[in-house]
Amino acid sequence: xxxxxxxxxxxxxxxxxxxxxxxxxxxxxxxxxxxxxxxxxxxxxxxxxxxxxxxxxxxxxxxxxxxxxxxxxxxxxxxxxxxxxxxxxxxxxxxxxxxxxxxxxxxxxxxxxxxxxxxxxxxxxxxxxxxxxxxxxxxxxxxxxxxxxxxxxxxxxxxxxxxxxxxxxxxxxxxxxxxxxxxxxxxxxxxxxxxxxxxxxxxxxxxxxxxxxx
Amino acid sequence: xxxxxxxxxxxxxxxxxxxxxxxxxxxxxxxxxxxxxxxxxxxxxxxxxxxxxxxxxxxxxxxxxxxxxxxxxxxxxxxxxxxxxxxxxxxxxxxxxxxxxxxxxxxxxxxxxxxxxxxxxxxxxxxxxxxxxxxxxxxxxxxxxxxxxxxxxxxxxxxxxxxxxxxxxxxxxxxxxxxxxxxxxxxxxxxxxxxxxxxxxxxxxxxxxxxxxx
Numbered sequence: 001x002x003x004x005x006x007x008x009x010x011x012x013x014x015x016x017x018x019x020x021x022x023x024x025x026x027x028x029x030x031x032x033x034x035x036x037x038x039x040x041x042x043x044x045x046x047x048x049x050x051x052x053x054x055x056x057x058x059x060x061x062x063x064x065x066x067x068x069x070x071x072x073x074x075x076x077x078x079x080x081x082x083x084x085x086x087x088x089x090x091x092x093x094x095x096x097x098x099x100x101x102x103x104x105x106x107x108x109x110x111x112x113x114x115x116x117x118x119x120x121x122x123x124x125x126x127x128x129x130x131x132x133x134x135x136x137x138x139x140x141x142x143x144x145x146x147x148x149x150x151x152x153x154x155x156x157x158x159x160x161x162x163x164x165x166x167x168x169x170x171x172x173x174x175x176x177x178x179x180x181x182x183x184x185x186x187x188x189x190x191x192x193x194x195x196x197x198x199x200x201x202x203x204x205x206x207x208x209x210x211x212x213x214x
Numbered sequence: 215x216x217x218x219x220x221x222x223x224x225x226x227x228x229x230x231x232x233x234x235x236x237x238x239x240x241x242x243x244x245x246x247x248x249x250x251x252x253x254x255x256x257x258x259x260x261x262x263x264x265x266x267x268x269x270x271x272x273x274x275x276x277x278x279x280x281x282x283x284x285x286x287x288x289x290x291x292x293x294x295x296x297x298x299x300x301x302x303x304x305x306x307x308x309x310x311x312x313x314x315x316x317x318x319x320x321x322x323x324x325x326x327x328x329x330x331x332x333x334x335x336x337x338x339x340x341x342x343x344x345x346x347x348x349x350x351x352x353x354x355x356x357x358x359x360x361x362x363x364x365x366x367x368x369x370x371x372x373x374x375x376x377x378x379x380x381x382x383x384x385x386x387x388x389x390x391x392x393x394x395x396x397x398x399x400x401x402x403x404x405x406x407x408x409x410x411x412x413x414x415x416x417x418x419x420x421x422x423x424x425x426x427x428x
Contacts, residue, residue: 054278064268066390070403077410176280189284192406196291 009038009205011197012182014170015116016047017096017103019178020061020075020089023124025191026116026179027084032194038201042112044103045170046163047093047178053171059093075124078191085125094123095131097163101154102136104163111143118142223252223419225411226396228384229330230261231310231317233392234275234289234303237338239405240330240393241298246408252415256326258317259384260377261307261392267385273307289338292405299339308337309345311377315368316350318377325357332356 013029015022029040051059061068072088079086099119106112118139122128128135133151140147153159170180174187181188181197183204188197227243229236243254265273275282286302293300313333320326332353336342342349347365354361367373384394388401395402395411397418402411 054280064390066268066388069388070390070401073401074403074407081410174280174283176278176284187284187287189288193288196295 007205007208009036009198009201010041010183011038011201012041012043014043014045014175014178014180014182016045016178017099017116017119017123017130018059018093019047020071020092020124021177021191022179023120024078024082024084025194026120028082028191028194030113032198036198036202037205038198040113042103042107042116043166043170044100044107044163045167045175045178046097046100049167050171050175050177054176062092079124085121087125087127089123089127091129094129096123097131098133098151098154099130099136099139101159101163102140102150104166105150105154105159111145114143115139221419221422223250223412223415224255224397225252225415226255226257228257228259228389228392228394228396230259230392231313231330231333231337231344232273232307233261234285234306234338235391235405236393237334238292238296238298239408240334242296242405242408244327246412250412250416251419252412254327256317256321256330257380257384257396258314258321258377259389259392260311260314260381263381264385264389264391268390276306293338299335301339301341303337303341305343308343310337311345312347312365312368313344313350313353315373315377316354316364318380319364319368319373325359328357329353 011033013025015026033040047059051057056063061071075088076086096119103112103116103119106115119130119136122135122139123130130136137147137151140150173182177189179189179191179194181194183197183201186197186200188194188200225247227239229240247254261273265271270277275285289302290300310333317326317330317333320329333344333350336349336353337344344350351361351365354364387396391403393403393405393408395408397411397415400411400414402408402414
């Protein structure tokens, strides 16, 4: 077609609800893409099996106490900077398999971004047990969704397998932490690289849009 | 005094010439503080003994190959963003004890910032062996300094001890990587936090300046 519009930019957002630096990124991305034609592709995956593949039994923020001590102060400052509520989780890293299964089930649904934010707030602003079915159900209900139905679908073998497979994909793509963003094959690691990843996505789509039309 | 001016803000800049993320921070800080009354206090220290105290024999970017693969691409992009030249060092992390001894010797001298930049460029833009006395001498000469005299003073037992002691101070202050910035007791880790550290320093000094005069 002669008048094909510029391509929509796409950014893959790989995250785990237990990951503290995923929290500000989940909270910030909608506003950052609001004025642009960028589509966020949500990619929930489990960080635990990735860490175990490195021989680590838990988060490096727990294993390396010097970095761990720093990280909680940094989170406090970062959340203040972004005007996000913050309460240090009393349990870290928090198990989040049930809410992650719901996230992968709903990853293409219109409610996914609002759901991700609510679960993140439960973990990092309210210090709640995000693995509890009741809490996940309340979050879904609060979004006007059929909670029992979604929770049932999230716990099917097929959906459980989907989360395991996505975690394996994360590993094979070289993901070693969260949040991680992909724009095509270009990887960006950390909340600190979110703006850079979005700039890159926009430039790529401009170039694609201004190239030869098919 | 009744008319004491606002206090000069101070930021401690802890770095190692072998540290790749110290490179953009060393190159950027002068411009970032140019319009403000912020004093940079240079704190060279050796990252190697810090890593060894964690049981690591070398840089985590070498030990953890997934992160390592990412870091070099990230450096390339970060340097492009900051308009800094970049060439991946063929030897990493590069031994830098001699230039570090010169840095601690000159840490209060007017030439220190220019010297730090030149050594960093040799490592991360020219892939040169920065441990070679001839190279360090050339850098000093290029700055119009008495190179043989400075190299001699850098290699005295007293100055060698000073670098070992500063490294031990880094460890006791909880430093686990470089660059690290301190504003008072507030620690900021990484080139990504340089702007935040400077903002914090300015706010602290404004508060001190607007407080009761002595």
